[in-house]
Amino acid sequence: MAQGPTSGAFGYINYGFESTYGTVAASFPRQFGHGSKLTVNRKNNMEQVFGAGSRNATANVAKKFEGDYVVEFDLDAGDTTIAGGASWLRAVMGAIPTDGGATPYTHTYVESNTIASFSIANGIELGTNDYVSALIGCKVKVCEISFAVDEIAKVKLSGPYRTESVAVAGIGSAVVPIGVPMTFAQVAISVAGTTVGYVQSGTLTITNDIDMRWGAGSRYSTAGPEKTRKYAFKGTVDFSDVTLLVEKFAGTTVPYTAAALATLNPAGVAMIWTFDNGLTVINSRKIVFTFANFYLDTHTLPTDVNEIIMEDVSGWANSCTNVVVSNATATDVASP
Numbered sequence: 001m002a003q004g005p006t007s008g009a010f011g012y013i014n015y016g017f018e019s020t021y022g023t024v025a026a027s028f029p030r031q032f033g034h035g036s037k038l039t040v041n042r043k044n045n046m047e048q049v050f051g052a053g054s055r056n057a058t059a060n061v062a063k064k065f066e067g068d069y070v071v072e073f074d075l076d077a078g079d080t081t082i083a084g085g086a087s088w089l090r091a092v093m094g095a096i097p098t099d100g101g102a103t104p105y106t107h108t109y110v111e112s113n114t115i116a117s118f119s120i121a122n123g124i125e126l127g128t129n130d131y132v133s134a135l136i137g138c139k140v141k142v143c144e145i146s147f148a149v150d151e152i153a154k155v156k157l158s159g160p161y162r163t164e165s166v167a168v169a170g171i172g173s174a175v176v177p178i179g180v181p182m183t184f185a186q187v188a189i190s191v192a193g194t195t196v197g198y199v200q201s202g203t204l205t206i207t208n209d210i211d212m213r214w215g216a217g218s219r220y221s222t223a224g225p226e227k228t229r230k231y232a233f234k235g236t237v238d239f240s241d242v243t244l245l246v247e248k249f250a251g252t253t254v255p256y257t258a259a260a261l262a263t264l265n266p267a268g269v270a271m272i273w274t275f276d277n278g279l280t281v282i283n284s285r286k287i288v289f290t291f292a293n294f295y296l297d298t299h300t301l302p303t304d305v306n307e308i309i310m311e312d313v314s315g316w317a318n319s320c321t322n323v324v325v326s327n328a329t330a331t332d333v334a335s336p
Contacts, residue, residue, distance in 0.1 A: 078179020137162025
């Protein structure tokens with residue numbers, strides 16, 4: 001087959017967890033999900049060197065190697081052993097999940113002080129010689145989960161990787177997604193135990209503040225220590241109830257006076273994001289994010305005679321109690 005242009009329909013994007021940071025995964029058994037899109041950015045940090053006797057550069061030096069990736073896909077709680085399901089959550093939260101339950105089985109992800117590294121296999125059919133790459137030492141710096149009315153819920157993972165290998169064959173193989181993506185119609189958000197109605201859109205951003213480190217003796221990063229972790233939220237809601245978001249912003253119940261804002265000392269509340277296909281037993285697919293100490297930082301309420309009145313809000317939670325994935329697979333093999 002002659003070499004020639006191609007499309008993403010003739011490629012694959014799989015991943016596998018690493019036993020040791022920066023050591024390529026033993027296998028790539030998981031697919032991120034439907035609609036997968038991978039963007040890879042590489043930087044050699046080249047520097048031209050000039051010397052006396054010539055206006056032109058006389059040498060070129062490659063300094064530290066930097067690589068980063070962005071992978072986007074449809075949110076899916078599908079089977080973990082074959083198509084990946086939500087095993088990528090381990091790369092976001094850090095810990096291997098705890099399995100439990102029975103049809104549907106549950107896989108509970110919790111916070112860890114260290115973030116699991118993984119490798120991404122990217123294959124592209126080009127003809128006689130294909131492009132087959134392994135991005136090694138990937139870590140999730142930012143995880144963004146979003147939804148909007150009349151859309152499929154989306155996930156975007158981004159972060160640095162340490163190094164890579166490239167071949168024409170032999171790294172990974174295609175794994176076809178088998179789950180069904182979640183949509184806006186399968187989302188429910190509750191704040192302090194009360195469901196928020198008429199939610200139009202929402203974005204959850206989990207940030208692991210990772211600081212890649214280089215040292216003398218290697219162009220490649222040798223560690224990626226974790227610093228702070230943040231859970232940020234923003235959303236748009238049709239305005240219908242002052243006891244929901246207005247009260248959470250003010251930190252007190254209505255009616256309240258100006259003095260209440262002057263001495264604002266809001267108490268954090270629980271917030272839960274639930275993605276649920278509404279089915280039962282073996283067909284149930286669900287992802288439930290539970291956050292503690294949620295606060296609203298901004299609240300916008302425009303009034304326009306020609307528009308539906310909507311609240312735009314943003315805020316954060318101090319911690320994530322857990323993320324529970326429900327599906328038909330007894331054991332989540334998100335290990336090593």
